Amino acid sequence: MTYSLPVAIFAILLSLLLISKRAKNRPPGPKGWPVIGNLPQMPKMHEWLTFSEWSKDYGDCIYLTILGQPILVLNSLKAATELLDQRSSIYSSRPRLVMAGDLYSGSVILKVTYGYQTAARGDHFLLLAEKVMAAFSEASQPGNWLVDLIPWLRYIPDWTPGATFKKKAAEWSKLHMEVIEGPYIWAKKNQDSSKLITPNVTTTVLSQQIDSLLPEDENILLWATASLFGAMALHPDVQRKGQQEVDTVLRGQRLPKIADLPSLPFVETIMREVLRWNPVTPLGVPHLLTQEDNYRTYTIPKGTIVMPNIW
Known part of the structure; x- marks a missing residue:
């Protein structure tokens, strides 16, 4: 023995x-x-840069x-x-990524109410979303966590030397729940408030697909939308050209729909370029041979x- x-x-x-x-x-x-x-x-950090x-x-x-x-x-x-x-x-x-899956409660779910006006600096919900994405990226990176390679380590007591990954997982789980509940609580309190801006494109899209849109899709939509805002802030000339195309096709009568996309080639080009320029997951999703x-x-x-x- x-x-x-x-x-x-x-x-x-x-x-x-x-x-x-x-x-x-x-x-x-x-x-x-x-x-x-x-x-x-x-x-x-920034593994994709090192790999490049x-x-x-x-x-x-x-x-x-x-x-x-x-x-x-x-x-x-x-x-x-x-x-x-x-x-x-x-x-x-x-x-099987134990750290990202089992210990970090699976996929990150963001139930955000669109129509919320973000602050010019240090917006609370945007900072939360960035922290969650950074945490998930770190949790899902192969090689970062010994527990992914030796899964039974997840069962060791929290006080065990070297079990700091369990404390980290608990912190990320708390952050995860704050992202889920925070925006919903805000929206519920402000249903009749002038703070809620309507209409908006994201709310329209979610209302049309409420039965089929997965939580993961909501997360991707949030990240892509934030990337779009950043790109348009950097390139206002492109934003103006895209807005001109929307105004020409829709004449200011309604918001764009998916069916309008063939008539909005420049807007579609902007969407594709944003996803290429700042992809939601720079390293994609790991596959297993x-x-x-x-x-x-x-x-x-x-x-x-x-x-x-x-x-």
């Missing part, structure tokens, strides 16, 4: 070492360490390992299309987490 724990640890380390030694013909990437792989090199820099040295397919977990970063539209689209039958599974695959001259092992670098 005395030697059971050291033997178990030795067996785990040995298996990870053997896995790293068996690697064959993998895509290029930064050289890692035995057992821990590229863990020390993984960026903690690495692509200058290693190309559009970058291979990493973290404690035996293989990760493939795709830095070009060509590679992402050929793998995630043309081979979707084996690249469409999702990795369900079987070993050969791509170009590389062999990609089963279980690899595949991350498209949209940015």
Whole structure:
């Protein structure tokens, strides 16, 4: 019994070492360490910027390992299309991210009432939304959390040394609930107040799709709308041209609808450019390879987490 724990640890380390030694013909990437792989090199913030820099040295397919977990970063539209689209039958599974999923209460749900006038500086709800998105980005980044690689760590007591991830998850969960309830409470208190601005495009869209719009879609809509406001503030000439097109087509009689999009080509171009310029998820959503695959001259092992670098 005395030697059971050291033997178990030795067996785990040995298996990870053997896995790293068996690697064959993998895509290029930064050289890692035995057992821990590229863990020390993984960026903690703005990962997409680091991956873009690495692509200058290693190309559009970058291979990493973290404690035996293989990760493939795709830095070009060509590679992402050929793998995630043309081979979707084996690249469409999702990795289990314990920190982002189980401990962080799953997807972030934002029930915001549109028609709320934001403050010019330091708006409370916008700051909350930014904090939630930053927290989710950190929680869902592969390699950031040991509990994603060793799921049973989620069951250790909160006071255990090294269990700071549980405290962090609790903080993010509280923030998550504040984002859900805060805007709703504000809207309920201000239903008859002049603070509520009507009509507005977002409220119109949500009312038309109230039965089919998922909470995740609401979150994406909020982020895309904030990006649009930022882009238009930076480029008022583009905003004026888009407004002129809307006024010409609709003559100021109503708000735009999805059916009007074919008649608003410049507005559609603005929408597409905003999503390209500031994507909701710069690293996309992680995929999981369900079987070993050969791509170009590389062999990609089963279980690899595949991350498209949209940015």
